[in-house]
Amino acid sequence: MKIQKEIIEFEKGKSFKLFAPSLKNCFFWHYHPEIELVYVEALNGIRHVGKDISGFTDNELLLIGSNVPHLNFDYGIQTECRQLVLQFKENFLQDIILPIPEFENIRLLLERSYLGLSFSGETKKQVVEKLHNIKDKDSFSSLIGLIEILQILAGSKEVKELNNEDTRIKWFLNDKIRMGTIYNYIHENYNRKPNVNEIAMIVSLSTPAFCRYFKKQTNMTFTDFVNNYRINQSKIFLLKNSSVTEVCFQAGFESLSYFNKLFKKHLGETPSEFKKKHLNKIEIN
Known part of the structure; x- marks a missing residue:
């Protein structure tokens, strides 16, 4: 039950994955180099991202940066719970997108994601709809959808930083x-x-x-x-x-x-x- 490094495998020819995990009573306090966007629906639950420990009601949309320790969001939930998790490689946008000036906001978003970002309101509604839309699309269409999602998140004011300091794994390794x-x-x-x-x-x-x-x-x-x-x-x-x-x-x-x-x-x-x-x-x- 110590902090664990999750090994994430991607399908051949894909640099991201979208899936619906269900761990429920499993305590999975973990980290991974991949950036993660999580949407969870439940009556009530706990979010533990970095040092932030708080509750959510109804649903939650979070962007979690590379190597930030977090607890699975369905931990301890006894009622119905649904999740969508989008994971993508830390550097998969680096060579193609980040040098392009039009994607400056996305670059800043990903840089900031190490704090753990919680999105609400219309932003959450739009992103969740797009997550569901790209689920069954081909790889290229899904990639375009992911970029659109990141652009929405990057331009949103409906965002809360969960941590006010760096809580990436280097901080937790001595635990x-x-x-x-x-x-x-x-x-x-x-x-x-x-x-x-x-x-x-x-x-x-x-x-x-x-x-x-x-x-x-x-x-x-x-x-x-x-x-x-x-x-x-x-x-x-x-x-x-x-x-x-x-x-x-x-x-x-x-x-x-x-x-x-x-x-x-x-x-x-x-x-x-x-x-x-x-x-x-x-x-x-």
């Missing part, structure tokens, strides 16, 4: 601790009282050393991470139509007022507002 062990511990204990001393002992660190390590890896304290995970889980419960009070205690919070306050701080709306906003537009399976 000997298994992040998967920490994720599993929190997942199994978030609705009780996760104990920092206990998890520190599990991964063979003193508590102060674990706290330093965890803050360095995630830019969060252990307590903040647990609360973030609880908020993410509470969104799942709310989307299953549980009451706010039920969700509060299901997610491990002991105070309804604190749960409401923290939820609003994270999402900008109360649990009731979130539930009303999202429950009407999804179909629970």
Whole structure:
């Protein structure tokens, strides 16, 4: 469960691939030299790209640069989840496109992708439609479609940088601790009282050393991470139509007022507002 290098193979005569992976309960904390565009649809999920750990609701479109560690986006999702992943070689545009002035915006986009880029709004809608369109096309038409997608992303203002520093693999290579062990511990204990001393002992660190390590890896304290995970889980419960009070205690919070306050701080709306906003537009399976 240590960080893994994914070996990506391309069909002969192709410099990119578009596919629909499904890993679900597999914890795949990995990196690869190839640049990746991911679209995922789910009621709720976790995105962990570089140091950024946050949740998404409904769907997410991300561009992840070369050698940036990330977790598979269907990890831990118990409801229906669909993904489209487009991977292309780090340098496949270098000789043909990058020297051409008209593709300057695409060059800048790819250079910036090491931060992890999340796209929203009309940009996301257009790109997803094009991803579906190029799925069954011949190689050349798909390549033209990919360039069009990159041009849309390059010109978009509907983008958020997930990291504010370089988190490529060179930064993570000295990590000997298994992040998967920490994720599993929190997942199994978030609705009780996760104990920092206990998890520190599990991964063979003193508590102060674990706290330093965890803050360095995630830019969060252990307590903040647990609360973030609880908020993410509470969104799942709310989307299953549980009451706010039920969700509060299901997610491990002991105070309804604190749960409401923290939820609003994270999402900008109360649990009731979130539930009303999202429950009407999804179909629970």
